[in-house]
Amino acid sequence: MSAPAGWYPDPSHHAQLRWWDGQRWTEHTHAAPPAGAGPDLRKDTGHANPEHQAPRAPHPGPGGLTPYGGSPYGDPSRGQPSARALATPDGQPLGNLGLRLLARLVDWVLVSVIATVAGWSLVQRMFAAMDETTAGAAAGDPLASLRLLQDPGFTAASSSFTFVLLAVSAAYTVLTLRFYGATPGKALFGLRVRHWERPGHPTWGQSILRWLSSDLLAQLFWPYALLDYLWPTWDRRKQALHDKPGGTVVVRRR
Numbered sequence: 166m167s168a169p170a171g172w173y174p175d176p177s178h179h180a181q182l183r184w185w186d187g188q189r190w191t192e193h194t195h196a197a198p199p200a201g202a203g204p205d206l207r208k209d210t211g212h213a214n215p216e217h218q219a220p221r222a223p224h225p226g227p228g229g230l231t232p233y234g235g236s237p238y239g240d241p242s243r244g245q246p247s248a249r250a251l252a253t254p255d256g257q258p259l260g261n262l263g264l265r266l267l268a269r270l271v272d273w274v275l276v277s278v279i280a281t282v283a284g285w286s287l288v289q290r291m292f293a294a295m296d297e298t299t300a301g302a303a304a305g306d307p308l309a310s311l312r313l314l315q316d317p318g319f320t321a322a323s324s325s326f327t328f329v330l331l332a333v334s335a336a337y338t339v340l341t342l343r344f345y346g347a348t349p350g351k352a353l354f355g356l357r358v359r360h361w362e363r364p365g366h367p368t369w370g371q372s373i374l375r376w377l378s379s380d381l382l383a384q385l386f387w388p389y390a391l392l393d394y395l396w397p398t399w400d401r402r403k404q405a406l407h408d409k410p411g412g413t414v415v416v417r418r419r
Contacts, residue, residue, distance in 0.1 A: 180256035196252040245386030249401050253416060254362055260402045260415035264354040267393070273352035277336050284329035287322045294319035327384070334380045342372040355418045361402060362412075379407035 168185060175183035175194060182198075184191045252258045281288055294316050314320070341348045345359040346366040349394030358375070360369055367375065393406045402414055 178254060180252075181254045194254060196250050196254065196256065198251075204238050253364075253414065254361070255358070255364060257364065258417045260365065260417055262353075262397055262403065263337035264356060265351075265397070265415055268348070268354045268356055269394075271353060272337070272348045275335050275349060276330070279332040279337065280326070280333040283333060286328045287326040287329065290322040291319055291326065294322070306365045331381065331384060335376055338376045338380065339369075339372045342367050342375065343369055353416070357418055358415055358416050360412055361404075361414050367411065367413055371413055374410040375407050375413060378410050379405070382407075 168187075170185060170187040172182040172195065173185050174197065175181045177183075179192075180197055182195045184194070236267055250259065278412050294318075338348060342358055343366060345352065346359065351357060359365060360367070360371065379393060383393065389406075397403045400419060402408075
């Protein structure tokens with residue numbers, strides 16, 4: 166007799182739950198709840214081919230499967246909302262959103278300092294033009310600020326510095342993610358970046374996509390930056406928008 170639909174320990178991966186629709190295993194999965202949150206979800210099912218065999222009768226027993234009673238994950242076949250994941254499918258905890266924000270601020274400061282050093286001549290030109298504007302405003306010129314924006318020397322220096330800032334940001338982010346799995350800010354707070362389903366450092370493609378859909382788009386369109394920062398607060402996997410293209414997540418170091 167087939168077991169009723171519900172969340173059961175995944176026979177192919179003991180660190181997660183998989184939805185049994187009453188006849189077969191589906192693609193819907195969730196991280197297993199922490200110890201003490203429900204029955205033992207790590208028992209051996211004894212199934213050699215989980216794709217075609219049903220779970221055993223849903224009652225406790227040696228080697229048997231026990232459904233996760235009172236599951237907060239809902240029924241995916243009915244479109245019920247699912248709980249937010251606490252860990253990746255292999256059990257690595259997802260990163261704290263507060264620490265991620267602090268890491269982001271640290272990275273922003275470091276990138277700004279490096280870009281300022283690299284483009285110091287451009288910064289000096291911008292400050293010289295701003296000093297002239299300040300002097301004009303002090304002398305009673307009401308159009309001093311407008312003239313600053315129209316000053317070809319200031320606009321050229323400002324545009325060039327923006328390119329320097331983006332180049333530094335790209336190298337800083339892509340290289341550290343690819344070779345170390347974390348930017349210095351994330352490493353400082355015990356965070357790293359990985360694929361949702363697979364451990365290990367991000368690939369070149371994932372690292373580049375993450376920068377393109379984060380720093381570059383944020384520089385071009387500031388409302389996107391705000392939405393990107395807020396997105397993890399309601400996303401099921403705590404992914405920001407810049408995590409979506411490459412399927413990455415931020416996790417805590419083991």
